[in-house]
Amino acid sequence: MAKKLLIITDDAGESYEILYAYHRFLEAGWEPRIAATQKKLLNAVIHDFAPGWNTYIEKPGYSIQSHLTFSQVRVKDYEALMVIGGRAPEFLRHDPKLIKLVQGFHAQNKWLFAICHGIQVLLAAGVVKGMRVTCYRNVRWEAQAGGAEWVDEQSVVDGKIITAQTWESHPAFYRHIFENLEA
DSSP: OOOEEEEEOOTTBBHHHHHHHHHHHHHTTOEEEEEESSSSEEEEEEEEOOTTOSSOEEEEEEEEEOOEEGGGOOGGGOSEEEEOOBSHHHHHTTOHHHHHHHHHHHHTTOEEEEEGGGHHHHHHTTOOTTSEEOOOGGGHHHHHHTTOEEOOSSEEEETTEEEESSGGGHHHHHHHHHHHHOO
């Protein structure tokens, strides 16, 4: 039976980060499952960097089906949890079911991965205080205010937590993920 990875996202999750995670884990023989506040067709977005813009731009992205809700997740069934970026984390970090879920993964010493704005959920769950992390550079203040040390690297590993800056970090992020999962 394939090992399971839980992908956390919702409406306004970053399309490329969701699909890349889903397909990369399928390719590696895992069973990725997408969890959201509701089991529904999610409205994902595309963030990109454009000349003349001081920050990213956002466009409508793919519609992506979630497989289950946070209430349906049993931590013991999964090896790892990944929080996708985009704008979804800004509202997901207020979901008590998700926060309890992240804390449950952490308490059971399971892998936690976060990319871009996904760090906002880990911060809300209180699991990165005192740790070295990275995230989208314009979220670094939140990481520091939450007691983490922000590092300007594409991907950072600290214990059982691996974080990345943006979808541009995928090569380093997934190299770190699979090196550690296979160790």
